[in-house]
Amino acid sequence: MRSLKRLVWEEKYLLLATYKFVLPDTDATVNRPPLGCIAIYQLALTYGLRFRLHEVILEIHNKYELVPTQIASASCHNICSFIAIYEVRKFAA
Numbered sequence: 001m002r003s004l005k006r007l008v009w010e011e012k013y014l015l016l017a018t019y020k021f022v023l024p025d026t027d028a029t030v031n032r033p034p035l036g037c038i039a040i041y042q043l044a045l046t047y048g049l050r051f052r053l054h055e056v057i058l059e060i061h062n063k064y065e066l067v068p069t070q071i072a073s074a075s076c077h078n079i080c081s082f083i084a085i086y087e088v089r090k091f092a093a
Contacts, residue, residue: 013045016052030069043073048080056083 006021015021022037030039040049049057049068057079061067071079 009045014050019051038068040068041073044068044071044076047073047077048084049076054083 006023009015009021022034024033024039028034030041033039053061060071060079068076
């Protein structure tokens with residue numbers, strides 16, 4: 001069941017082959033992800049967060065020394081929307 005759910009998520013959120021979802025155990029928290037992993041909220045994926053992270057998102061995280069779970073999902077939505085609009089306008093010009 002867990003592997004099927006993971007495969008469905010990988011397809012739904014267009015996860016590149018070089019990445020994989022690691023579904024947490026029921027007692028896991030976002031503050032202690034498994035070694036070699038980062039924690040993200042599903043809502044951030046629903047709002048447009050994708051991997052490989054866009055360079056703008058990486059710059060925001062690095063500049064303010066944040067991990068993805070420290071940015072509210074609604075803010076993630078705003079950032080992803082800004083990037084999408086910028087990319088569309090860049091190609092339309």
